[in-house]
Amino acid sequence: MSLRFKLQLVAVADDGSETTEDVVILDKDHEGLEQLGLTLAEGKQLLREVQRRVLERQVTAFLSVETACPKCGRPRGTKDHKVLGLRTLFGKMSLQSARLRRCCRQPGESASVSPLSRLLSERSTPELRYLETRWASLVSYGLTVKALRDFLPIDEHVNVTTVRRTTLGVARRCEAELGPEQPMFADGCQLDWDELPRPDLPLTVGLDGGYVHSSQQRSRRDGWFEVVAGKSTPAEGASKCFGFVQTYDTKPKRRLFEVLKSQGMQMNQQVTFVTDGGDDVRDLPLYLNPQAEHLLDWFHITMRLTVMNQMAKGLRSRERPDLTTEVAEDLERLKWFLWHGNVFRALQTAEDLEVDLDVEGAGPEQRKLLKTVTEFGGYIRANGAWIPNYGERYRYGEAISSAFVESTVNQVVSKRMVKKQQMRWTPEGAHLLLQTRTRTLNGDLAATFRTWYPAFSLEDRETTDEELPAAA
Ligand SMILES: [Zn+2]
Numbered sequence: 001m002s003l004r005f006k007l008q009l010v011a012v013a014d015d016g017s018e019t020t021e022d023v024v025i026l027d028k029d030h031e032g033l034e035q036l037g038l039t040l041a042e043g044k045q046l047l048r049e050v051q052r053r054v055l056e057r058q059v060t061a062f063l064s065v066e067t068a069c070p071k072c073g074r075p076r077g078t079k080d081h082k083v084l085g086l087r088t089l090f091g092k093m094s095l096q097s098a099r100l101r102r103c104c105r106q107p108g109e110s111a112s113v114s115p116l117s118r119l120l121s122e123r124s125t126p127e128l129r130y131l132e133t134r135w136a137s138l139v140s141y142g143l144t145v146k147a148l149r150d151f152l153p154i155d156e157h158v159n160v161t162t163v164r165r166t167t168l169g170v171a172r173r174c175e176a177e178l179g180p181e182q183p184m185f186a187d188g189c190q191l192d193w194d195e196l197p198r199p200d201l202p203l204t205v206g207l208d209g210g211y212v213h214s215s216q217q218r219s220r221r222d223g224w225f226e227v228v229a230g231k232s233t234p235a236e237g238a239s240k241c242f243g244f245v246q247t248y249d250t251k252p253k254r255r256l257f258e259v260l261k262s263q264g265m266q267m268n269q270q271v272t273f274v275t276d277g278g279d280d281v282r283d284l285p286l287y288l289n290p291q292a293e294h295l296l297d298w299f300h301i302t303m304r305l306t307v308m309n310q311m312a313k314g315l316r317s318r319e320r321p322d323l324t325t326e327v328a329e330d331l332e333r334l335k336w337f338l339w340h341g342n343v344f345r346a347l348q349t350a351e352d353l354e355v356d357l358d359v360e361g362a363g364p365e366q367r368k369l370l371k372t373v374t375e376f377g378g379y380i381r382a383n384g385a386w387i388p389n390y391g392e393r394y395r396y397g398e399a400i401s402s403a404f405v406e407s408t409v410n411q412v413v414s415k416r417m418v419k420k421q422q423m424r425w426t427p428e429g430a431h432l433l434l435q436t437r438t439r440t441l442n443g444d445l446a447a448t449f450r451t452w453y454p455a456f457s458l459e460d461r462e463t464t465d466e467e468l469p470a471a472a
Helices: 040-066 115-118 126-138 141-151 160-177 190-195 254-260 299-314 324-340 342-359 366-384 390-395 401-419 427-442 443-450
Strands: 001-011 018-028 078-088 092-101 204-213 224-233 240-244 271-275 292-296
Touching: 001 040, 018 190, 040 078, 040 092, 040 115, 078 126, 092 115, 126 141, 126 160, 126 427, 126 443, 141 160, 160 190, 160 427, 160 443, 204 254, 204 401, 224 254, 224 401, 240 254, 240 401, 240 427, 292 299, 299 324, 299 366, 324 342, 324 366, 324 390, 342 366, 401 427, 427 443
Parallel strands: 204 271, 271 292
Antiparallel strands: 001 018, 078 092, 204 224, 224 240
C-alpha cells in the first residue's frame, strides 16, 4: 500500500485570506530503502512547480501597481500579451508580459509600455548566473553544465553556450567598472603621506607568467600566449590573487592597484614586488606606490643556477678531467656574489666562466652550457638594478622570493586552462575568465554580485587550493 501526498501551496493575502492550489501529488512506496524520502526527480519537480507559482504571483503583484498611469492614475488598457522567458535556478519560466496602452502620451513616446520587460532587465536570475560563473571559474564549461544539471531542475536552458556567455558577461561587467588606467597611482605628495597613520608591515606582491594554448594558432610558434598571474600577501590577513593577459589588458596597473587597495594598502606602506624580471612585468610595480620596491626573485636565480649545475655534471673533457669540479666551483662563487647583491663581481665570474668554457673542440654539452651561461649573464645584466643584497634581507626577515607565485600560476592559470591540451583560448577569453576565476578564488564573487543586486543573499564559500581540480 503506497502513501499518497498532496502538496499544496497556500498564498496568504494582505487581508489574511488564503488561496490554496495543488502543486504535486506523490504516491510513495516504502518497502525498499531506495523508496524512502523524496527522490531527486520528485525534489526537482517540486522545486520547479513551486518556483513557477511563486513567480507568477510575484509578477501579478508587480503588475497590479503598474496598471495605473503614473501621471493621471487612471488604469491603462491592455493591448496584448507577450511571453518573456526567465532562466532561474529551478527551471526556465515563461511569464505573461502585458503590453499596456500608454495614456497621457508625450510626443515621441511609443504607444504601449511593457512594465515586466523593465523588471526582467536580464533574462536569468542573479543566483543562477552566480552559480554558472562560480563553477565555470573553477572547472570547465562542460563540467559546470553537468554539475548544475545533476542537482537542479534545469535542462537545455543551461548549456555550454549559456554558461560561457554568462561567465564572460560577468567578467565584462567587472572590466567595465574597473576605473581608468593612470600612468601614476601614487596620489598625494610626501607631506600627505607623512600625515597617514603608521601602516602595517610590508605587502609582498609576486608576479610571474604562465602560458596557455592559443586558439588562433597559425604556426607552431604562435601556439601559446603568456598569462601573468600574481599574488599579493599582507603581513597579516588573507592573500589575494590576480591575473591578466598582457597583450590584451589595457589596465594592468589599475587592476593591481585595486587589489592592493582592497587589502588596505596605504600610500606610506612598503610594498615589495618580486618578479622574474621579464620585460612584461618589470614596469608594472613602478608608479603604483611611492614606497614600492622591486626585486628580482631569488627563486628564479637559484632555478637557473640549478639548471647550470646539472649541465656541468654532464661535462666530459679528456684534456681537463677537473672541468666539472671547476665549473661547479665557479657557479658556487657566482651564487655567493648574487646572494650578497654584488652584481659587478657576479658578472665578472660569469664572464670568466664563459672564457673557460669557450674552447676549441668543446663537446656539445659544453657548448650548450656556454650558451646558458651567456644567457644568464644577459639576464643578470638586464636586471642588475633589481638585485638586492639577498643575504641581508634574509637576515632581517624581508621577502627575497615569491616561490609562492609558482603555485599561484598553477592555481590561477594552469589548473583551469592548461592541463588539458585541447583547451585553446583567445587572449580575450582567457583574460576574462581570469577575472571571474580570481574573484572566485579570492572569495569576492558574491560581494561583486551584491554591488549589482543589493538583496543578493548568497555568500562565497572558500575554495582551497587542494580542492581545485586540474582542468578536465
Ligand atoms: Zn494618464
